[in-house]
Amino acid sequence: MTEATTEELGGTPETLDHPILADDRTAAWLGLKVVKLADGHATTTMTLREEMLNGFGIAHGGMIFAFADTTFALACNPHLGSADTITVASGVDVNFLRSGIPGRTLTAVADRRAQTGRSGLYDVQIRQSVPGGEDEVIAEFRGRSRTVPKR
Known part of the structure; x- marks a missing residue:
């Protein structure tokens, strides 16, 4: 497993680099920060802001x-990039378990579960910080990936 830390990729926790983030305006708007990258793994964080809430005042x-999907993409694609291929979602399932609370830090952890040929299966767990307590799981995301030629 090839693992990259912030320092190895020449960044800080706020600027850890991955080629797919260079032009990803959604990830930038989300305030997504990459904490860890490895082969088949990514860990990211973001803070849940007011403009990310629905009419009930929750996430x-x-x-x-979008947060889970971006973390999934980071886990699917090599952190050094590929000249010939990209890996994209072929389908996903998401289960919302708890409400995301404004101002809390969310952490997404994506891990590859299986890889066969050009198809993969990844799980992403999304947790939120709880003041004075343990983080709680707010969603589970399962993504199916497909590696395709770059256009």
Whole structure:
């Protein structure tokens, strides 16, 4: 397993680099920070801001999905990039277990579960910080990947 830390990739926790983030305006808007990258693994964080809430004052499901989906993409694609291929989602399932609370830090941890040929299976767990307590799981995301030629 090839693992990259912030220092090895020439960044800080706020600027850990991955080629797919260079032009990803959604990840930038989310405030996504890459904490760890390895072959088939990514850990990211973001803070849940007011503009990410739905009409009930809790995290909009689309924000949680986008956060998990970006972390999934980071785990699927090599942190050094590839000249010939990209790995994209072929399908996902997401289960929302708890409400995301404004101001809390969310952490997404993506891990490859299986890889066969050009297809892969990844699990992403999304947790939120709890003041004075242990982080709690707010969503589980399962992604199916497919590696395809670059266009």
